[in-house]
Amino acid sequence: MTTYTCAVLTTSDKGAKGEREDTSGPALRELLAAHGFKVAAHALVPDRIEDIRRVLKSWTDHDKIDLIITTGGTGLTPSDVTPEATRPLLDREIPGMAEAMRAASFAKTPHAVMSRGLAGTRGESLLINLPGSRRAALENIEVLLPALPHALAKIKGDPEDCQAHP
Structure with a gap:
């Protein structure tokens, strides 16, 4: 099994000023490491x-x-500008990932319809925007975790056919 690298970027004016503790970034790094990712940066x-x-x-x-x-x-x-910062950098968007996260979140809160996060590729990297709250960030990434290894393999050129798995 391939070990993929990952990095977590927290965007927060208050966090950058030391006025708010970043709880989502460390929680995401811990979760990703527990799922076999090598945390390379944050x-x-x-x-x-x-x-x-x-x-x-x-x-x-x-x-x-x-x-x-x-x-x-x-x-x-x-001040919420992460999608605007991300979109021009993407080679290709992956709308299904963002749609899946919003759909799962909407089952828990109607406020999920206001999330504007994106997912897409730049080169051989997969970029995913998550909400800033610890709970929402973890709930959103957990929706995608089962698909991430396959998605990363495909982004890197895996020639195997995609097959449905039971």
């Missing part, structure tokens, strides 16, 4: 498009990290 930046893009580009283009998770900045407040 960072916390303010909700600024240029800061978010700088880290995402470095992790995809220079570090070649397989899976990059962002947490925070997917809502409707004026």
